[in-house]
Amino acid sequence: MPISDKLIDQLLDGCDSPEDILGEAGLLKQLTKKVAERVLEAEMEAHLGYAPNDSAGNNSGNSRNGKTKKTVRSINGDVELDIPRDRNGSFEPKLVRKGERQLNGFDERIIALYARGMTTRDMTTRDIQAYLEEAYGVEVSPTFISQVTNAVMDEVKAWQHRPLAKLYPVVYLDCLVVRSRDSGVVQNKSVYLALGINTDGEKELLGLWMAQTEGAKFWLSVMNELKNRGVDDIFIACCDGLKGFPEAIEAVYPKTQVQLCIVHQIRHSLRYVNWKQRKTIAADLKLIYGAATRAEAEQALENFASTWDSEHPTISRSWRANWERLSVFFDYPVEIRKAIYTTNAIESLNASLRKITKTRRSFPNDEAVMKVLYLALHQASKKWTMPIRNWKPAMAQFEIIYQDRI
Structure with a gap:
């Protein structure tokens, strides 16, 4: 009002x-x-x-x-x-329930701080305490802060097991490395994200998974989880050379094609190139992935090798080793290529998450990692109000190519 x-x-x-x-x-x-x-x-x-x-x-x-x-x-x-x-003692107010010591809205402020990267380690608990006391004149205990943020884990578990759509034409997968003290010793942990594009072209984060090492067994469990949550089919999975992933997805979704990220491949190619040569080599690489057909791309790769193998033999060797999965997008028209060309859709999401995780040298445990990332993703998803670019013509092409699977 x-x-x-x-x-x-x-x-x-x-x-x-x-x-x-x-x-x-x-x-x-x-x-x-x-x-x-x-x-x-x-x-x-x-x-x-x-x-x-x-x-x-x-x-x-x-x-x-x-x-x-x-x-x-x-x-x-x-x-x-x-x-x-x-008089009967039966009145239980909803605004401030019995046993509660805060008005609605106060918990949300603590959760918002937590989502911005303030975890409940001793040092960061003091950050939250100091902020609340300075901004609102309220004193809170570390136990209270933990109680509020622990409630988020129930949301995380429910979200991680929610039903999913039957079909995601495109799914992007990427990895984020964090440091967790879950076993008493600070270790690098990998958090894997799956971002689906539904038939309306809308982004939807399918899940978060944490593992110390990746491999076919781990990815098989992830694929089976997606299957059990209702995902019957994926047309194209875009990723950056995740170990064991192609074998796992082909076991659960045998019709799915795996497209390796071209941008990652380019970065890998230029990693050891002298900066004076980078612009020239990048231009020659563009002749490969920018070709109109697979045959033209393969010829461009041969030309690249004859030009640069004497100085940088590992570049063409890497492209040839991964060519089967680097060249998948040549099977599709331009409208679909623009949608699967790169994993930028999920990398931009990861970039926003890294801004939060990099402020902390380590998290107290794996649960704290999942809480912070879930809350941050929840905030990021509020901006996903429009379909991805060029989706309508891409979906029209998918409907023709995969009419028996839609």
Whole structure:
């Protein structure tokens, strides 16, 4: 409900300084108290079924029985509320439930801080404590912060096991490396992400999986999980040379084609090239992946080898070794090539996650990693409001090529 300017003018009448609005006895805290207590009175009226001093309450079997004071945390600081009671002791307010010490909205602030990378290690708990005390004048304990953020794990588990669509024409897979102290010793852990593009061209993160090492066995378990959650078919899986992945996906989804990321291949090719030669070699590589047909690309690769093998023999050797999966996109028209050409769709997501994880040298355990990444992904997905570029013509091509699988 919109608040009129006239009402705001009335509220601000007599407020001459920021302290009058934000201070201990300021307007915001008074409003929080008044509105909360009005809501609690309305809850009590709904519970009893009659208004204060209403004759309908005579011989009703229950009545109001005074109030008890309770201090709760809010985004405007600690607020002392008068909580109404009933004679039978059956009234349980929803705004501030029994045993709770915070108003709705306060937990969300802690979770938002956690999502930005403030984990509940000793040092970062102090970060959150200091921030809340400075910004809202509220003191909270490390135990309370942990209790709030631990509730996120229930969401993570439910999200990780939610049903998925039957078909994802394109799925991108990538890896993010974090450091976790889960076993008492800080170790590198790999977090794998699967980003699906559904038939409407919308991005959908299918899941997060953590492993210390990758391999066919690990990827087989991931593929079987997707299958059990309802994914019947994937047309093309785009990834960056994940060890054991092609074998695993072909075992579960034998019709799926694996496209290795061209951009990763280019980066690998230029890794040991003198900076003076980079521009020239990059231009020659573009003749390979930018060719109109597979035959033209293979000829461009031969030309590249004859030109550069004397100085950089490993480049053409790498392209030839991976050619079967690097050249998959040549089987498709331009509209689909633009969708599967690179794993940029998931790499941009990983870049936003790295901004959060790089601020911490390590996480206290694997659970903390999953909580932070889940919350960060939840925030990132709010921006996924449009289909990926060129999706409509790409999907039209898919419907023709895979009409028996749609």
